[in-house]
Amino acid sequence: MDAPLYLRPRVEPPLAALLADGPFLHSLADALGSPLNVLLPEAVATNAARFRAVYRRHRLTGRVYFAHKANRSSALLRRLAAEDPAAVGVDVASTEELRHALGCGFTGDRIMATGPKDAAFLWLAARVGATVNLDSPGELERLSALVRAHGLGRVAVLVRLSGFEHTAGNGGAGTRLLSRRSRFGTPVRDMEELLSALEHHADVLEFAGAAYHLDTTGVEEKARALEQCVLFMDECRARGLTPHALDIGGGFGVGYVAEAEDWERWTTALTEAVLGVRPPMTWRGHGYGLRNEGGTVRGATALYPAYRPTAGPGYLDEILSLPVPVLGRPAATLLLEHLHDLYIEPGRSLVDQCGLSLARVLDVRPADTDAGHHLVHLAMNAGDMSLEEHGVLVDPVLLPRDEAAAGDGEAVGVYLTGNLCLEGDLLTRRLVFLPRLPQAGDLLAFANTAGYAMDFRAHHAQRQPVARTVAVERRGDTWRWCPDEDYWPITPLGGAVG
Numbered sequence: 001m002d003a004p005l006y007l008r009p010r011v012e013p014p015l016a017a018l019l020a021d022g023p024f025l026h027s028l029a030d031a032l033g034s035p036l037n038v039l040l041p042e043a044v045a046t047n048a049a050r051f052r053a054v055y056r057r058h059r060l061t062g063r064v065y066f067a068h069k070a071n072r073s074s075a076l077l078r079r080l081a082a083e084d085p086a087a088v089g090v091d092v093a094s095t096e097e098l099r100h101a102l103g104c105g106f107t108g109d110r111i112m113a114t115g116p117k118d119a120a121f122l123w124l125a126a127r128v129g130a131t132v133n134l135d136s137p138g139e140l141e142r143l144s145a146l147v148r149a150h151g152l153g154r155v156a157v158l159v160r161l162s163g164f165e166h167t168a169g170n171g172g173a174g175t176r177l178l179s180r181r182s183r184f185g186t187p188v189r190d191m192e193e194l195l196s197a198l199e200h201h202a203d204v205l206e207f208a209g210a211a212y213h214l215d216t217t218g219v220e221e222k223a224r225a226l227e228q229c230v231l232f233m234d235e236c237r238a239r240g241l242t243p244h245a246l247d248i249g250g251g252f253g254v255g256y257v258a259e260a261e262d263w264e265r266w267t268t269a270l271t272e273a274v275l276g277v278r279p280p281m282t283w284r285g286h287g288y289g290l291r292n293e294g295g296t297v298r299g300a301t302a303l304y305p306a307y308r309p310t311a312g313p314g315y316l317d318e319i320l321s322l323p324v325p326v327l328g329r330p331a332a333t334l335l336l337e338h339l340h341d342l343y344i345e346p347g348r349s350l351v352d353q354c355g356l357s358l359a360r361v362l363d364v365r366p367a368d369t370d371a372g373h374h375l376v377h378l379a380m381n382a383g384d385m386s387l388e389e390h391g392v393l394v395d396p397v398l399l400p401r402d403e404a405a406a407g408d409g410e411a412v413g414v415y416l417t418g419n420l421c422l423e424g425d426l427l428t429r430r431l432v433f434l435p436r437l438p439q440a441g442d443l444l445a446f447a448n449t450a451g452y453a454m455d456f457r458a459h460h461a462q463r464q465p466v467a468r469t470v471a472v473e474r475r476g477d478t479w480r481w482c483p484d485e486d487y488w489p490i491t492p493l494g495g496a497v498g
Helices: 013-019 022-032 041-057 074-081 095-103 119-128 137-149 189-198 219-238 259-275 311-323 331-337
Strands: 036-039 062-067 088-092 111-113 132-135 155-162 167-168 175-178 205-211 245-247 290-293 294-299 341-344 357-364 374-378 398-400 411-415 432-434 443-448 470-477 478-483 495-497
Touching: 013 022, 013 357, 013 443, 013 470, 022 036, 022 357, 022 398, 022 443, 022 470, 036 155, 041 062, 041 074, 041 470, 062 074, 062 175, 074 095, 088 095, 095 111, 095 119, 111 119, 119 137, 132 137, 132 495, 137 155, 137 189, 137 205, 155 189, 155 245, 155 259, 155 478, 189 219, 205 219, 205 341, 219 245, 219 311, 259 290, 259 294, 311 331
Parallel strands: 036 470, 062 088, 062 341, 088 111, 111 132, 132 155, 155 205, 205 245, 245 341, 374 411
Antiparallel strands: 036 357, 167 175, 290 294, 357 374, 357 443, 398 443, 411 432, 470 478, 478 495
């Protein structure tokens, strides 16, 4: 067998300590079943503090809004609600998320309403005093009509922009290019209608600022959008409007894989496998976007960059430190000069290292291949742990039922299959290398699943149970836990193990 191709997870305290306590995690799964989600609420507060430290470094004011869609947890939301109201808020994208945020302790003035909005969502956001991130003139008109019809107070709004242009060439001469397109926001070239509507409805809408959402890891592209939003707000002020905030969205990223070498070896091997110069390393030759056309690799990998040396708060710092293309000053300097607040909407990066998902091993048997691989059947399905759905590849951690009896063993390649009666129910379509062959009753722990993976696609297909979620906290030598819905930051956690 070729050398194992590991994609070992990046784990930091306190998640590392939790993963190291196999008996505690087994006791939770024994009591609450598999699959099971385990969350560390204190870790989300630590992440918020790290983002706020970047604000202080650049002497910026503003608020960090948690993108609620990344996780359904009450514990995480309640822990963030206990943070400084001026510093931490929540970004909600539906009526139910808004209701959940209110029930977890957020007041309306700490809530940002984003995404597609029906009448009920707009009404409740306006009623509780949330800031509404508007995507179109039509949405603006509907909100204005609701406010007038129901006698509501003036609503703070941001206008989300898209279709930013820049010049490719020297000295301002060259080709006009559009940035990566987004289905959210109004193209900059169409802003006259939106500005006229803001002026017309100034009695019911307070124009608070601009926003953008770019689905890219490109720092330069985000800095360029930031600059154009600042220039746009200059134009608004010249018309008598008074914007004061710029919302640059999320997308700050997470590093899932611990070692760059692991990621480089695996991606190189994938290309070689697609070409046929090494044995297959995926289920039925899946290429993750790559294909072999006459001995040439075509396509592009549809994968998240799982090894990221700069992510989360570090990525925000990089954006703010980068000189913008036209004015030539760092983005943070530009915000300071204009006295603008900075709003951000981290989701995945705010819950980095905040939890894991456990799956019990049901059965292990040889795979129908000649390479000595095995199928490992889990009490979990792809909806319960959807890292791969988002293009994230990272190894699980094996937690033997009996550590002493398990021994060292030899590295083995396995395919992880789910509990649905479907051929396509694979937890990951790649061959996963484990330090030894699992046994029925062992656990696999998928680290760092709190962002978009542990409940984003969970479902009741075939009446299989969805994962319960618990909040845990380390106190001295003891882990304490409670159901997610019972967690409050002012109440000591109840159950104790170890």
